[in-house]
Amino acid sequence: MKIKNTRNVFLTADIASEYDTYYRTGTGKTVDNIEKEIVSAHLKELPKTNWLELGCGTGHWTKFFRESGSQVTAVDNSEAMLKIARSKNMGNVQFINADANRLSFPDGHFSGIVSITMLEFVDDLEKVLNEIDRVLKPGGTLVLGCLNALSESGKNKNSDPVFQYARFFTPNEITEMLARFGNPRLSAGVYFSPDFEILDGTEKQSTAEPAFIAASVQKQI
DSSP states (O other), X not given: OBOOSOOOGGGSHHHHHHHGGGGGSHHHHHHHHHHHHHHHHXXXXXXXXXXXXXXXXXXXXXXXXHHTTOEEEEEESOHHHHHHHHTTOOXXXXXXXXXXXXXXXXXXXXXXXXXXXXXXXXXXXHHHHHHHHHHEEEEEEEEEEEEBTTSHHHHTGGGSTTGGGOOOBOHHHHHHHHTTTSOOEEEXXXXXXXXXXXXXXXXXXXXXXXXXXXXXXXXXX
């Protein structure tokens, strides 16, 4: 699937330096906690292994995956983002500047692959999925974090300087996208009201669509 009119805004130093600042805000901390709780539920039953993280950015999620006990090889095609990630001194994490649609790893090299909100920004989704399929060994697990097109964030993305270049996914699109690997499991959170109030855990949660969807799938043997 070719996605046109996207642009890698993360190549610029300005965007890279501002990326982590969101997670230091009150809303950002709350969103981060919710997202990590959701992703943790997908990881907790999986063995500690050598994970490939695609689209690692400034290493915000890399640190989380590393602290879970797994070895991490982290890939991004923005040197500006990787410079910040490397400065965080995460031990033996290997950071590599590479494009997700042209990976240098051999076939079936990784038992697990994780990618948080990267697929929204790729130019050729099918090519990236083919590479994921190639380097993920049979029986291995793919874990994704995706942005929901049906959410308030999805409805308003064109007014955002970063998200306007992204393609968000509906839950059905995520399920269809991962069907090539096996039977995916989805869970979700970060329920925004039209005023972007966080509704998670409140009576109003059911009135909104979640902004964040986590999905995991075991590649068929």
